[in-house]
Amino acid sequence: MPEIIDLSQEIYTGMPVYKGLPEVNITIHASHEQWSGIENPETLTPSVNKLEMGEHTGSHVDAINHMGAEHKDKSIDTMPLSMFYTEGICLDLSEKQPQELIEINDLVNARDKHQLEIKKGDTVLIYTDHYRRHFNTEHWIKGPGLSAEATIWLGEQGIPAFGVETMAPGVSGVSNKDVHRICGEMGFTHYENLINLHELIGRGRFRFIGLPLKIRGGTGSPVRAVAVFD
Known part of the structure; x- marks a missing residue:
């Protein structure tokens, strides 16, 4: 039997979201008591919930059209499913501190430490342990992230995507805009808010699956x- 490791955050009302993005609110739209015609029930058992949230909520992938207006036609529903169903590796960058840049030599050293190879078509996950250390604290938004140069280097490896535990692929206010711009220009993307990456370290290659919802015109998807x- 294959071993499946969940890399996804739980989605719940009031969960942390990136600054300026829609807050998450989950409410009962209909209950079993309502459907059964029970008047004034003491409790409500959800039969249908209503979800209010942005496309970039929790563990999600960005569409190319999120990277810039010039990519407006490259929405999440137009991106090939082969980008989200790949082989993968996970690099150990857990020595990185909040708001510290991840450079090319950091990626190379992490790759070589566990004798890994980045193959064309791989998804490259980047473990920083920021989630376990800082989730839902004042430091959560201050994650380490890729530099512009490291992003270009990853794109040159022919990968469809990389993934991070943090709320942004670059350092917010330092390299994050450049990382997004480069992804758009080079035609690859990234996952944000992943978890449990520590369970992948030292274990070699795996199958990565991160399928998005088919949102017409979407700029990303949980x-x-x-x-x-x-």
């Missing part, structure tokens, strides 16, 4: 990201 070991 995903149920998983790593599968056969």
Whole structure:
């Protein structure tokens, strides 16, 4: 039996979201008591919930059209599913501190430490342990992130995507805009807010699955990201 490791955050009312993005609110739209015609029930058992949230909520993937106006036709529903169903590796960058840049030599050293190879078509996950250390604290938004140069280097490896535990792929206010711009120009993307990456370190290659919802014109989508070991 394959081992499936869940890499996805739980989605719940009031969860942390990136600054300026829609807050998450989940309410009962209809209850079983309502459907059964029970008047003035003491409790409500949800039969249908209403979800209010942005596309970039929790563990999610960005569409290319999120990267800039010039990519307006490259919405999430137009991106090939092969971008979200790949082989993958996970690099250990857990020594990085909040708001510290991840450079090319950091990626190379992490790759070589566990004798990994970045193959064309891989999804490259970047473990910083920021989630376990700082989720839902004042430091959560201050994650380490890729530099512009490191992003270009990853794109040159021919990958469809990389993934991070943090709320942004770059350092917010330092490199994050450049990381997004470069992804758009080079035609690859990234996942944000992944979890459990520590469970992948030292284990080699795996199957990565992070399928988005088919949102017409969408700029991104929540995903149920998983790593599968056969």
